[in-house]
Amino acid sequence: MPTRSPRSRHPEAPRQATIRDVARAARVSVATVSRALNDSGPVRDDTRRRVRDAADNLRFTPHGGARSLITSRTNTLGVLLPDLYGEFFSEIIRGIDRSAQRAGYQLLLSSARNAHDEVHGAFRAMYGRVDGLVLMAPDVELAELFAQHRDGTPIVFINSPVTSPDARVITIDNHGGAYHMVRHLVRKGHRRIAIIRGADSNHDAAERLRGYREALDDCGLQSDAQLELQGDFSEGAGYRAARAVLKLRPRPTAIFAANDAMAIGALSALGEEGVAVPNEIAVAGFDDIPIARYVSPPLSSVHVPIAQLGERAMDLLLGAVTGPDEGAVRRVVLPTTLVIRKSSP
Amino acid sequence: MPTRSPRSRHPEAPRQATIRDVARAARVSVATVSRALNDSGPVRDDTRRRVRDAADNLRFTPHGGARSLITSRTNTLGVLLPDLYGEFFSEIIRGIDRSAQRAGYQLLLSSARNAHDEVHGAFRAMYGRVDGLVLMAPDVELAELFAQHRDGTPIVFINSPVTSPDARVITIDNHGGAYHMVRHLVRKGHRRIAIIRGADSNHDAAERLRGYREALDDCGLQSDAQLELQGDFSEGAGYRAARAVLKLRPRPTAIFAANDAMAIGALSALGEEGVAVPNEIAVAGFDDIPIARYVSPPLSSVHVPIAQLGERAMDLLLGAVTGPDEGAVRRVVLPTTLVIRKSSP
DNA sequence: ACCCAGGGTGTAACCGTTTACACCCAATCT
DNA sequence: AGATTGGGTGTAAACGGTTACACCCTGGGT
Numbered sequence: 001m002p003t004r005s006p007r008s009r010h011p012e013a014p015r016q017a018t019i020r021d022v023a024r025a026a027r028v029s030v031a032t033v034s035r036a037l038n039d040s041g042p043v044r045d046d047t048r049r050r051v052r053d054a055a056d057n058l059r060f061t062p063h064g065g066a067r068s069l070i071t072s073r074t075n076t077l078g079v080l081l082p083d084l085y086g087e088f089f090s091e092i093i094r095g096i097d098r099s100a101q102r103a104g105y106q107l108l109l110s111s112a113r114n115a116h117d118e119v120h121g122a123f124r125a126m127y128g129r130v131d132g133l134v135l136m137a138p139d140v141e142l143a144e145l146f147a148q149h150r151d152g153t154p155i156v157f158i159n160s161p162v163t164s165p166d167a168r169v170i171t172i173d174n175h176g177g178a179y180h181m182v183r184h185l186v187r188k189g190h191r192r193i194a195i196i197r198g199a200d201s202n203h204d205a206a207e208r209l210r211g212y213r214e215a216l217d218d219c220g221l222q223s224d225a226q227l228e229l230q231g232d233f234s235e236g237a238g239y240r241a242a243r244a245v246l247k248l249r250p251r252p253t254a255i256f257a258a259n260d261a262m263a264i265g266a267l268s269a270l271g272e273e274g275v276a277v278p279n280e281i282a283v284a285g286f287d288d289i290p291i292a293r294y295v296s297p298p299l300s301s302v303h304v305p306i307a308q309l310g311e312r313a314m315d316l317l318l319g320a321v322t323g324p325d326e327g328a329v330r331r332v333v334l335p336t337t338l339v340i341r342k343s344s345p
Numbered sequence: 346m347p348t349r350s351p352r353s354r355h356p357e358a359p360r361q362a363t364i365r366d367v368a369r370a371a372r373v374s375v376a377t378v379s380r381a382l383n384d385s386g387p388v389r390d391d392t393r394r395r396v397r398d399a400a401d402n403l404r405f406t407p408h409g410g411a412r413s414l415i416t417s418r419t420n421t422l423g424v425l426l427p428d429l430y431g432e433f434f435s436e437i438i439r440g441i442d443r444s445a446q447r448a449g450y451q452l453l454l455s456s457a458r459n460a461h462d463e464v465h466g467a468f469r470a471m472y473g474r475v476d477g478l479v480l481m482a483p484d485v486e487l488a489e490l491f492a493q494h495r496d497g498t499p500i501v502f503i504n505s506p507v508t509s510p511d512a513r514v515i516t517i518d519n520h521g522g523a524y525h526m527v528r529h530l531v532r533k534g535h536r537r538i539a540i541i542r543g544a545d546s547n548h549d550a551a552e553r554l555r556g557y558r559e560a561l562d563d564c565g566l567q568s569d570a571q572l573e574l575q576g577d578f579s580e581g582a583g584y585r586a587a588r589a590v591l592k593l594r595p596r597p598t599a600i601f602a603a604n605d606a607m608a609i610g611a612l613s614a615l616g617e618e619g620v621a622v623p624n625e626i627a628v629a630g631f632d633d634i635p636i637a638r639y640v641s642p643p644l645s646s647v648h649v650p651i652a653q654l655g656e657r658a659m660d661l662l663l664g665a666v667t668g669p670d671e672g673a674v675r676r677v678v679l680p681t682t683l684v685i686r687k688s689s690p
Numbered sequence: 691a692c693c694c695a696g697g698g699t700g701t702a703a704c705c706g707t708t709t710a711c712a713c714c715c716a717a718t719c720t
Numbered sequence: 721a722g723a724t725t726g727g728g729t730g731t732a733a734a735c736g737g738t739t740a741c742a743c744c745c746t747g748g749g750t
Binding site: 110268 | 360406409412414432438439442452455469471473474612613635638639640
């Protein structure tokens with residue numbers, strides 16, 4: 001086999017310039033180039049200029065891998081989410097990116113449905129390539145799995161049921177949000193309030209259900225298994241659950257969906273069936289994703305500062321990555337607030 | 346300064362194991378470890394087993410940087426988007442991730458508003474850390490900038506006006522989509538159709554405007570500068586533009602927004618003013634983002650296969666990265682289709 | 691009995707950076 | 721004048737993998 005020519009289509013295009021090429025062009029040693037380019041040591045002004053010029057001319061870009069090999073820092077942070085679908089994750093990523101960008105870090109992104117192996121694989125693939133990791137695993141067992149994985153690289157958990165006291169974890173007030181929303185509905189006169197639940201294994205879902213039950217209880221209302229419909233946070237699930245609600249007798253006068261996607265699915269089922277919202281049935285969701293205000297009728301929801309959730313998670317991680325954070329706060333719970341729109345009186 | 350202890354909180358936690366540690370534990374050379382773990386050479390079965398066991402025990406994870414240094418492959422692909430806000434980008438990322446995951450590649454994500462320096466910086470930061478790059482730069486000048494940046498790493502452009510014939514670029518049929526939507530409105534009897542434009546520098550926006558004008562022309566209608574309102578693809582812009590439309594005399598009977606976000610902003614302005622949609626004014630958008638069907642009234646739009654756009658872009662890139670793609674297709678135009686819902690008759 | 695093929699393994703060079711250390715030299719201090 | 725500083729620079733050793741090459745050894749062919 002003949003020596004592969006470096007670039008066939010554009011024969012003039014040279015291989016990526018290395019620090020040695022720059023050194024040769026500037027007539028200095030590689031050490032000086034490194035110092036000049038990183039301001040990491042004393043360099044005479046005119047030398048510095050010569051080096052900078054040479055680097056520009058050759059379009060020199062330091063090889064990240066080589067650098068991270070010796071410094072053992074990658075300047076990259078990993079983000080592992082259960083999914084990338086829907087506005088919730090889009091907002092989270094946005095918050096994460098904002099914070100990372102501000103600190104000059106790159107983002108290595110991966111999604112893995114909550115299948116055990118898939119998450120584990122993605123995790124392994126990232127490990128060593130990143131200085132730290134933001135991990136969202138509302139699925140219970142996974143959180144357990146990673147809690148013990150305490151090597152060097154710091155991890156921040158989002159919305160994950162990690163009990164270990166020195167784990168860094170940021171969550172939202174799921175219980176309180178659900179509790180207040182249900183109390184609000186009761187105050188408005190509702191007595192039969194259905195809930196569309198999330199998946200059993202999902203910690204957020206479980207907390208929201210707990211809030212729902214506790215609110216009913218505190219209001220002196222019977223909780224009723226019939227009123228707790230199964231769901232999985234998808235629009236389709238909300239759609240189906242709402243249809244099931246319509247068959248219940250006596251019919252509930254309110255539906256509380258454990259997230260907005262399901263609430264929107266429910267709205268669309270009710271619309272198809274000609275059921276008036278909120279007059280015949282009131283609907284409320286959870287998350288307050290940006291579109292909630294635009295659906296018809298505008299959706300009441302428990303507002304979650306989603307982008308902030310990502311941003312704060314990243315801030316926590318940055319704190320751990322850029323130095324010891326012994327004294328720093330390790331557990332953050334973001335408050336939720338009620339947003340009442342036309343879908344509930 | 347005393348020698349920094351490797352890990353203060355968990356003194357037993359050892360530093361990340363290297364290939365040499367594994368070699369020692371398995372009583373073989375590093376070469377054999379490498380061969381055994383990568384199946385890259387002959388190794389006796391029991392040796393292989395010994396090595397695998399040792400690697401597992403030590404939780405060995407190869408250092409990506411070191412590997413990419415010698416192999417000059419990173420197993421990572423870069424994604425550079427103008428923004429991360431809104432459902433459009435969320436869908437794009439989802440498509441990109443799906444394709445990359447299938448091929449076993451990692452994703453390095455960055456966003457950079459179309460400010461020249463910002464994009465350039467993000468670009469530089471990625472260079473050398475990735476095997477290839479998906480770049481979305483609807484802003485004209487940027488596309489020019491990168492078209493000349495033809496070093497080794499392949500680039501795929503999404504929705505960017507790159508004219509160079511050997512650039513890999515994937516776009517959607519902006520012109521055709523707009524053209525057909527406007528013709529549809531005319532066919533339904535509209536004679537005064539306003540458009541809410543995107544930013545001038547945005548190529549997609551320009552193409553959609555061109556489609557609008559051409560459709561009017563082909564239908565024998567005068568185009569009218571008054572009817573072309575400025576916008577920037579944001580909800581707020583749509584909101585303001587719709588208010589301006591209401592002041593025009595004679596009042597237009599239809600608004601065509603150059604994207605859905607602006608259409609939704611327009612709907613909300615019209616709602617506030619008590620203008621009936623579609624009876625008094627019809628509204629149509631572009632992109633058909635997932636929520637379009639849930640707004641009130643459901644929004645007519647030009648459907649764009651957004652996730653597919655990301656997926657196909659990544660496929661194109663993977664083709665270029667995994668081998669020479671001399672014969673492969675370099676330009677893809679995805680078709681758009683009309684989706685008529687209640688916001689337009 | 692000898693040669694040869696080829697599977698299995700080890701040695702060491704290499705990838706592109708950073709940085710400890712040694713060195714030179716002019717300026718300043720005694 | 722000689723010693724001392726310290727700024728500016730170069731040399732070379734890491735970092736953790738991959739892989740060309742050399743080597744050993746066993747078994748089959750002559």
